[in-house]
Amino acid sequence: MSGVRTRASSRASVFADERSRVPGANGNLRRVAADAKNAEAGPFGSNESQKRSSPAGNARAAGRAKDERRYEERKVTERAFEAHVERVVSRTNSPSQQQQQQQPPEKRPAEMRRQKSSTDLRQREMRAETPPATWNPEATLLPHTSAALASRISIPPIAFAIPFAPQPKPLNELTLEAQEAAIVEDLLYVFMGYEGQYIRYARGYTPHEERDRLSGPPFRILPGLDPSLHDLTKSMLKMATYYSALEAFVDVQSREEFGAVNHALCASVRKCLQDYLVMIAQLETQFLTSESFTVHVLHIHTLPTCQMLSHLYAMAQELLKKNALLDDESDEEDDDDIDDYEKVLERLAEGGDLVPGSSKALKVCKGGGVLGLLASRLESMGGDPAARSLLTSLLRDASRPYMKMLNEWLHHGSIHDPHSEFMIREQKSIGRERLERDYIDEYWERRYTIRDQDVPPQLEGVKEKVLLAGKYLNVVRECGGVDVSKIVTELPTSFDDKRFLENVNNAYAHANESLMQLLLTTHELPLRLRSLKHYFFLDPSDSFSYFLELGSSELRKPVKSVNTSKLQSLLDIVLRQPGTVASLDPFKEDVKVEMNEITLINNLQRVVNITGIESGQVMQPVTNQPPIEPDKNATGFTSLQLDYSVPFPVSLVISRKTVWRYQALFRFLLSLRTLESQLSSTWQTHTKSVTWAHKGVNQELETWKRRASTLRARMLIYVQQVLYFCTAEVIEPNWTKFMSRLKAKDDTFDRKSGVNRTVDELMQDHVDFLDTCLKECMLTNSKLLKVNSKLMQSCSIFAAYTSFLSREIEKSDPDLSSGNKPDTMTDDQWRRFQASRSSAPRSGSAAQHDASTLESVESRVNNLADIIRKWESNFGRHMKILSDSLNHYAATETVVLLSLCARLSSVNQGTEWAAIGAEEDDQA
Secondary structure, eight states, rough: OOOHHHHHHHHHHHHHHHHOOOTTTHHHHHHHHHHHHHHOTTTTSSSSHHHHHGGGGGHHHHHHHHHHHHHHHHHHHHHHHHHHHHHHHHHHHOHHHHHHHHHHHHGGGGHHHHHHHHHHHHHHHHHHHOOOOOOOOOOBOOOSSSSSSSSBBOOOOOGSSSSOOOOOOOGHHHHHHHHHHHHHHHHHHHHHTOSSSSEOOOOOTTTHHHHHHHHOOOOEETOOHHHHHHHHHHHHHHHHHHHHHHHHHHHTSSSGGGGHHHHHHHHHHHHHHHHHHOOOOHHHHHHHOTTOOOOOHHHHHHHHHHHHHHHHHHHHHHHHHHHHOOOOOTHHHHHHHOHHHHHHHHHHHHOOSSSHHHHTTTOOOHHHHHHHHHHHHHHHTTOOOOHHHHHHHHHHHHHHHHHHHHHHHHHOOOOTTTTSSEEEEEEEEEEEEHHHHOOEEEEEEEEHHHHHHHHGGGGGGGHHHHHHHHHHHHHHHHHHHHHHHHHHOOOSSTOOOTHHHHHHHHHHHHHHHHHHHHOIIIIIIIHHHHHHHHHHHTTSSSHHHHHHHHHHHHHHGGGGGOOHHHHHHHHHHHHOOOSGGGOOTGGGGGGEEEOOOOOOHHHHHHHHHHHHHGOOOOOOOOOOSOOOOOOOOOOOOHHHHEEOOOOOTGTTSHHHHHHHHHHHHHHHHHHHHHHHHHHHHHHHHHHHHHHHHOOOHHHHHHHHHHHHHHHHHHHHHHHHHHHHHIIIIIIIIHHHHHHHHHHHHHHGGGGGSSSOHHHHHHHHHHHHEEEEEEHTTTOOOOOHHHHHHHHHHHHHHHHHTTHHHHHHHHHHHHHHHHOOOOTTTHHHHHHHHHHHHHHOOHHHHHHHHHHHOOOOOOHHHHHHHHHHHHHHHHHHHHHHHHHHHHHHHHTTTTTTTTHHHHGGGSSSSTTTHHHHHHHHHHOO
């Protein structure tokens, strides 16, 4: 060991002796500095030999001693240089020279003028070479940043910017052994991010610029180095660039705004850099103690570490470009995106602004984006074992905070995401409190959403399960139905854990089971749905029919005159009446009466035209469109609708959108029921009224009566068949199918094999059930909606004109208008006729008819014939259009419409419209 130290000391002494001999004009100054240095070196003869002979364990103390010696050396050099400048100045300002300066210029000798010019030039050169000593060689503390572990020591200046910096001996004047020792010493400094004597930062590098530090400093080697040593040194300088860039990367990416995943990644990179510094200390120990430690040996030792740092550097550069901290090739494309108004609006929606240059500030890669970057690099570097091991370690460390948030979401339904980097976004403004006033499903759809850009690749296949698991548990926690505060042990902490996917699936199954149990058992969802069916689908309708009879006087009024409170009281009385089905309903208190001035046809027509139901899209109620003008002729019967209040969390399934569908179906069924009741009253009038039952002598009038009764029967058949089709062939089968699926969900709690049904599927099944009913009831097709509206309007007008037609018959029949009892009429019929005649109100039009004596009975009968012919033509033509449309849509969209088409085929039977249809069928 002593022999090795002797060889190392002799090689270092040669290098020190070479450096002490500095020829030139200022050689005396450098010799003064060298003497001071040798005086401090001790009995070993040189500072370098003392450094090489120090033991490995005192490397750090030797470094501090070396820094102190260099500082003392610099002070001695500066004092010597100041003394030299004073001597030069004193010689310049000597008395003889002052006397010569007082002489006229023409009397001075030429040599003296040349001496003065040379002295002035030397003074100007010294002033140019001696800048103001403004540099203070002291380290200062930088201000605090949001990165807790970032370096706060001021950045040292570049070597060429330091005033009075001593220059080393040129490399071309050193021997090969001295060159190698000097380069190895410099490399050990450069590897730690500092400049050496012969290896400096390249021109243009500014350490105070963040982008330059993040890109890494380029290095240059002073001229004169041996070519072989130059090539090896240049190849190793890349590792120094990587290290400096990674140090800056750790300081920048550790800031608070980059999130916990970036912080964990920086901690993992910092751990790699600490191992790197340990390796540098070990290399320095070998350099100090081993004679055989050369540049080639140093290069061999640094190859694996250089490869590791290159992977870290490439990863860091890619991440910095995504964060817009470095220039990226896609910057021009991003600048073009500023002109895209849709993207600008999207940035504003995400909380951005329109300040110039702020678009890049929004470009932050954190959370799942960082994990995705690491996963993609790991996939592309899978063939390199060292890179795979390094990236796997980085991914494992970086994913720990993300996995903590994921487990908190999966097992407790809560999000602790202060940096907005988790894949689930929570809108805290949409809270449960709003559901008490308006139980919309916005809470379910918008309270928690997925950030598609921040989903890690490992969660891409199960992101819907992750979203639903937390949503389910969140609802359960807010309702207090199931205890979700228990601590789950043995959870995976990284994505490479084998239990990772199993953890997601188990959490999803548990959350689904908890919420399903809360809905189906605690809040009795099936009973809620049956209650809705009872009231909105009029099944059974005994209670509601009684309500319509009690409130008929109020419902006949214009909608603005209807007393809603009175109707609500009547409904409560009917629903509480003992012996009815509604009296046993525990949720009858949730049914409310309200008025909607917009007709059902206009409302549905608007929704169909906007949402495009005919193209297969799901129908949604329109809430943001300008309001429709209310119907001026609306009455209580046409505007009546029910509302239903639902508590949370059942309101997630029975939301406002689903209640709107129930209301649309209810209003359609109610209009059919009301129209059926009106036509039934007309039938009673036609059969019991003496005016219609009396058989007079006018055959044309009797023929007209039969035509009117036939038209009434056809209308009644149409209304009854449509009502029966909607209730018995559409709603009931679909309801049975929906309840069977709901029962299947209920059965999943007894199964241990896993979750077959989910809460979201239950919600979707409910919406599908209502959409299917709307579609098969012809409420989502614009053409069928218009045709049915025309037909129902014709039926309603015909039923309303029954009293008018009765008076016209009375005036047209000589037996009834004469005032004498006909022979064909019994006394009882005559008394009833006289009573109805005296109690019937006489309108202004009736008085005009009585006053008109010029109008004959024949003209009245002809007028009635024209009226009935128009009604028959209008009703028959629209029935033909409806039949053709049903045939078309049954073949293209809904096959169930064929049943209704077959039922309505008898309505036009025996009319001219049936003959037209038969001719068209024959031609086809």
